[in-house]
Amino acid sequence: MRLSGCRFYNSGEELNFSIFSDGICRAKHIESFVMNVLREIQVDVYEIAPAIGSRWVLVSQTNSDETIYKWFLRKGDEFLETEERDVPNRLRSEVLRRFPRLAAWMPTAA
Numbered sequence: 001m002r003l004s005g006c007r008f009y010n011s012g013e014e015l016n017f018s019i020f021s022d023g024i025c026r027a028k029h030i031e032s033f034v035m036n037v038l039r040e041i042q043v044d045v046y047e048i049a050p051a052i053g054s055r056w057v058l059v060s061q062t063n064s065d066e067t068i069y070k071w072f073l074r075k076g077d078e079f080l081e082t083e084e085r086d087v088p089n090r091l092r093s094e095v096l097r098r099f100p101r102l103a104a105w106m107p108t109a110a
Helices: 089-098 100-104
Strands: 008-010 015-021 026-036 040-049 056-063 066-075 078-082
Touching: 008 056, 015 040, 056 089, 089 100
Parallel strands: none
Antiparallel strands: 008 015, 008 040, 015 056, 026 040, 056 066, 066 078
């Protein structure tokens, strides 16, 4: 999947996302809607636009108690979703240097 086609959701503590990258990314607000689960919750929808010179974007998505991480690596002009196992160890090491708190989640880089 292309990063340009992904949408990310925020409604406070239960549903949110964080962006990690080697450049400044812009989160652009797309829309808002109200979701009725146990109560009315406003959900804001965003898309991510990475910096022109960025090589990678890592997005952490939290839904209640579950957090998943999605890697997007530059391939030409696009950022394509990449399976964690296919991310080079050198890149994982770079991410851990920039964002040490991710060490609890990320497998040890060689």
